[in-house]
Amino acid sequence: MTPPSQINTDAVNVILATDCGSTTTKAIMIEKVDGTYRQTHRGEAPTTVEEPFANVTVGVINALTEIQEVSGRRLIDDEGHIIRPATADAGCDIYISTSSAGGGLQMMVAGVVREMTAASAKRAALGAGAIVMDTIAANDRRRPHEQIQRIRELRPDMVLISGGTDGGDTKKVTEIAELIAPAKPRPRFGKSYELPIIFAGNTDTRPEIERVFGEGGFDLKITDNLRPSLERENLGPARDMIHDVFLEHVMAHAPGYDTLMSITDAAIMPTPGAVGDILQTIAKGRGINAVGVDIGGATTDVFSVFDGTFNRTVSANLGMSYSISNVCAEATMPKILRWVHLDMDERELRNRVKNKMIRPTTIPQSLEALIFEQAVAREALRLAYQQHKEFATTLKGVQQQRTVGDTFSQEAGGETLVDNMKLDLLVASGGVLSHAPRMHQTAMLLIDAFEPEGITELAKDSIFMMPHLGVLSSVHPQAAMEVFEKDCLVYLGTCVAAKGLGKPGKTCFSWSLDSGAKGSGSMAFGELQLIELGVDETAELEVKPARGFDLGAGPGKALTQKIRGGTVGVILDARGRSLSLPEERSACRAAVSNAIEAVDLYGDQPAKVDGRAV
Amino acid sequence: MLQMKKRNTLPALACATFAVLVSLLAASVxxxxxxxxxxxxxxxxxxxxxxxxxxxxxxxxxxxxxxxGYEILAKDLGQTPVELADQTAEQADLEAKDQTETILEGEGVAPQEARQRARIAEEADPAVPVVEPTTWQSLGIISATETSYEATGLEKDRQYIFTVRSIGSDKSLSMMTTPTEPVVPEAAWFNLSKLPLLIALCVISFAVLLFVVLARGGMPMNIRTIAGLKAVDEAVGRATEMGRSILYINGIQDMDDLQTVAGVTVLGHVSKTAAEYDAKIEVPTSRSLVMTAARETVQSSYFSAGRPDAYNPDLIYYVTDEQFGFVAYVSGMMTREKPAACFYMGSFFAESLILAETGNSVGAIQIAGTANPSQLPFFVAACDYTLIGEEFFAASAYLSGQPDQLGSLKGQDIGKMLAGLFIIVGVVLATIQAITGSSGLEDAVNYLKEVILGS
Known part of the structure; x- marks a missing residue:
């Protein structure tokens, strides 16, 4: 492996990247075309972590071979090795990889207070790309024997312990360590594997922690405190340590990963960690606030960068196949049904959910099934985003500075960082979003679930390339940025949504594009309108909200901003925020039908679907 | 010519004589x-x-x-023998209280301190005994067209006699009429001018009962988030993470003060959270009764949190009744032990800023709650969160979430809304009256101000 600092980025012409997922290994090739980096070819092959191959590199070579066949460029030599460095028609300069095979990185975290050091530990683990199996805290309302039982049930790849500020509490941190050590949680891989314990808590507690875990069976790593004071969070060292331990222990014990690690030019990253990295790079590079979502079959990941602060959440029970029944239970059937404009009752909806539970990996075969699936997706995304808002907060336990002017507006700590009005870019990925038959459907799924306010660009990850680019950004940021902008993201367009509520039919805002050259008009409350503005096109949007509505400049204040078109165009949304649909079923169906018609959601929609009136 | 003169002189003389007579008559009138x-x-x-x-x-x-016009005069004949006998020490206490309240207003000194100072001052400068008025006192002059007068401002339960005399246009005074029989301006069992208050009381009582019944029936009662109470977990968590104690000051008044009672209620919640987090809570008190009540409350919280073993009564202790002695002790303790969270819940006076500033300087999260308006600005500026007046009293319902308390709180809100409505109506009427000068509106404003709001 060539250290990233020793790579001459100017001399890089061909880059190969793979993402080893649980079922599929996806490979992409990036080439320098006319001075800019572009993603040119892609290939896929089944992941080969399990028997009979039990070697991840087999799947990697297979995926790269597919690219080789498609591109005509020789990438693999006769001995099955990647050819490096690149020549005119063979090999590559950089090879990088991410991995989520075998369930990715699974961690247990612990801290003293659930909302303080334990929350910081969870943020560090999630930010590093891990799935947090459980959080142990002194105030988690479980008795010690219940906590020990839970620790014994879990089989994490590693444990992160935090707690106490520097010079602060030592007693409870030691108590937590004394719960974990005798519980002896068993690792997932290898019987001889010593479970890594990362301690990132009060520096005064280190001798006690060393004593507790020094009896054997653990590989104790000590790093800087996550919360040296309650006013400051220091996640970097803990995240780096998680990454090192991931490579050193988890990957080294996974089949074939020792070989894979030796051939990559940058450290293998957990897939979600890489997605988070690219989102942070883009947000920092463009100076914007961004939200990314990846909805899968079992889980939904939400990433956000607001004012430079990165947060990631994994909603473990919100997904479109294995977790669909949980989505329905959490959201409730009436909430899902409200997005269905067809004449469908709750009983039928339940039958569809049960069918999906029996055959989770099926994809919709009819328009009716698609409408049902997208209704569930809206609720899954909405719930995942709600959980993300609750987790992505300012630090708790921080001393506030007040003036007499704060008498009636005393803001508490732990306020959410997520502000839809400040959101600039919303990126979608995951089957139901990426593979929607029409881009319009992806755009409306995002708008209905996330309820962006003001002016927000909508995009989707074309072929789930973000993990590859995330790890590439650590080696060659320029290439990562260029490919992200040109090939990774498919810009759907821009959503212009007014915040506020009013009476249906009353003016919400007036608008004009390029001083009326590309259209102008007025939106009544409750309306939705689609304006065409093609890919790579931009226009100057002038909007003037009515009194009580806000489009980003303040209530009733006009705003002028350059906006970007896309495959869908500009969606003007005057349905108000927070978005609510009529309670009464027929009125609700009419409202959804109007929205569908306004944005041409299903294209040439038949008058009847499966014999039902639309 | 002479004859002519004689002829002219006679009528002139007659005129002069008539003029003199008229003027003499007028003078006599x-x-x-x-x-x-x-x-x-x-x-x-x-x-x-x-x-x-x-x-x-x-x-x-x-x-x-x-x-x-007419001048109305009254003479105070003093107290009736019965009433004189009824003069109790309670009245003297009330007067003393008024006096101490005045001192309180000025100096932010606690009532006990103020009473002591007043006693010392009284001993040094004994008050001049009040001399009973024995002469006629003029109550006022009214127009000659009036034949009645409402004598107000008289002392209840004293005897008065009245007389009236006419005032001539030349300011001459008539004889005084024969005085009336002695009259005692007694309080009736029902004061009709307080009728609006009775109606308001009925409305509010009905609203309270209605909302209590509705709340018991399962109707959701939403209370807006009170940042100070929401932050209790945060403050206790901070103390836990920093390995430091929590300091709870329950005001400096005794248990007969409503604010102290409200403070003890909040203490129950804070100590329960502290028990759950296994954090140390220290409660110095300036009244022995408060110490007893606080001990009972904290012990009960530790029991309900399932940690009776962690309860330590020695951490709830009495310091001194002396206002500034108590403050000196608490400030010193804060500087030495640097608690991570400080709660000030109760009635505070001049010590509020001393305590809050000390807590701020040691880096503690501070949550205060008081209904003393004069101390609120200090708490707001120096503390992280402050429960203001009603919020402090609503804390009990907010924290317990019991239907009875929530319903009662909602019912009281109706009363506040009514008061607010009358104030708005009064302001609008007074503004219009000031612009138009309408006497009808002036009567309405006066009625609203003096009868409705005044009652």
Whole structure:
């Protein structure tokens, strides 16, 4: 492996990247075309972590071979090795990889207070790309024997312990360590594997922690405190340590990963960690606030960068196949049904959910099934985003500075960082979003679930390339940025949504594009309108909200901003925020039908679907 | 020519003589004082709160154009023998309290301290005994067209006699009428002017009962988030993470003060959270009774949190009744032990800023709650969160979430809304009245101000 600092980025012409997922290994090739980096070819092959191959590199070579066949460029030599460095028609300069095979990185975290050091530990683990199996805290309302039982049930790849500020509490941190050590949680891989314990808590507690875990069976790593004071969070060292331990222990014990690690030019990253990295790079590079979502079959990941602060959440029970029944239970059937404009009752909806539970990996075969699936997706995304808002907060336990002017507006700590009005870019990925038959459907799924306010660009990850680019950004940021902008993201367009509520039919805002050259008009409350503005096109949007509505400049204040078109165009949304649909079923169906018609959601929609009136 | 002169002199002389006679007559009329009014009567005003007597009379026989008006006079005959006997030490206490309140207002000194100072001052400068008025006191002059007068501002349960005299247009005074029989301006069992208050009381009571019933029936009662109470977990968590104690000050008043009682309620919640987090909570008190109540409350919280073993009564202790002695102790302790969270819940005076500033300087999260308006700005500026007046009293319902308490809180809100409504109506009417000068509106404003809001 060539250290990233020793790579001459100017001399890089061909880059190969793979993402080893649980079922599929996806490979992409990036080439320098006319001075800019572009993603040119892609290939896929089944992941080969399990028997009979039990070697991840087999799947990697297979995926790269597919690219080789498609591109005509020789990438693999006769001995099955990647050819490096690149020549005119063979090999590559950089090879990088991410991995989520075998369930990715699974961690247990612990801290003293659930909302303080334990929350910081969870943020560090999630930010590093891990799935947090459980959080142990002194105030988690479980008795010690219940906590020990839970620790014994879990089989994490590693444990992160935090707690106490520097010079602060030592007693409870030691108590937590004394719960974990005798519980002896068993690792997932290898019987001889010593479970890594990362301690990132009060520096005064280190001798006690060393004593507790020094009896054997653990590989104790000590790093800087996550919360040296309650006013400051220091996640970097803990995240780096998680990454090192991931490579050193988890990957080294996974089949074939020792070989894979030796051939990559940058450290293998957990897939979600890489997605988070690219989102942070883009947000920092463009100076914007961004939200990314990846909805899968079992889980939904939400990433956000607001004012430079990165947060990631994994909603473990919100997904479109294995977790669909949980989505329905959490959201409730009436909430899902409200997005269905067809004449469908709750009983039928339940039958569809049960069918999906029996055959989770099926994809919709009819328009009716698609409408049902997208209704569930809206609720899954909405719930995942709600959980993300609750987790992505300012630090708790921080001393506030007040003036007499704060008498009636005393803001508490732990306020959410997520502000839809400040959101600039919303990126979608995951089957139901990426593979929607029409881009319009992806755009409306995002708008209905996330309820962006003001002016927000909508995009989707074309072929789930973000993990590859995330790890590439650590080696060659320029290439990562260029490919992200040109090939990774498919810009759907821009959503212009007014915040506020009013009476249906009353003016919400007036608008004009390029001083009326590309259209102008007025939106009544409750309306939705689609304006065409093609890919790579931009226009100057002038909007003037009515009194009580806000489009980003303040209530009733006009705003002028350059906006970007896309495959869908500009969606003007005057349905108000927070978005609510009529309670009464027929009125609700009419409202959804109007929205569908306004944005041409299903294209040439038949008058009847499966014999039902639309 | 002479004859002519003689002929002219006679009528001139007659005229002069007539003029002299007229002027003499006029002089004799001016000199006569006006006639006094007759049939004077005085009755105690019925259905009032006492202190008002109606005086009526028949107009003077002197022509009205020769009268400037009537002067009403009263003489205080002193207390009735029964009432004199009823004068109790309670009245003396009330007077003393008024005096101490005045001192309180000025210096932010606790009532006990203020009473002590007042006692010392009284001993040094004994008050001059009040001399009973034995002479007629003028209550006022009214127009000659009036034949009745409402004497207000009289002391309840004292005897008064009244008299009236006419005032001539030349300011001459008539004889005083025969004084009335002694009248005692007593308070009736029901004061009719307080009727709006009774109606408001009925409305609010009904609202409270209604909301209590609705809340028991399962109707959701939403209370807006109170940042100070929401932050209790945060403050206790901070103390836990930093390995430091929590300091709880329950005001400096005794258990007879409502704020102290409210403070003890909040203490129950804070100590339960502290028990759950296994954090140390320290409660120094300035009243022995408060210490006992606080111990009971904290012990009960530790029991309900399932940690009776962690309860330590030694951490809840009495310091001193002396206001500044107590403050000196607490400030010193804060500087030495640097608690991570400080709670100030109760009645505070001049010590509020001393405590809050000390807590701020040691880096503690501070949550205060008081209904003393004069101390609120200090707490707001120096603390992280402050429960303001009503929020502090609502804390109990907010924290417990019990239907009875929530319903009661909602019912009280109706009362506040009514008061707010009357204030808005009054402000609008007074503004219009000031612009238009309408006397009808002025009466309405006065009625609203003095009768409705005044009651």
């Amino acid at each position: 001016e000199a006569a004082p006006p006639e006094p009014p007759t049939n004077l009567a005085a009755i105690d005003k019925p259905w009032d709160g006492g202190g008002v007597v109606f005086v009526t009379w028949d107009a003077s026989t002197t022509p009205i154009d020769q009268l400037q």
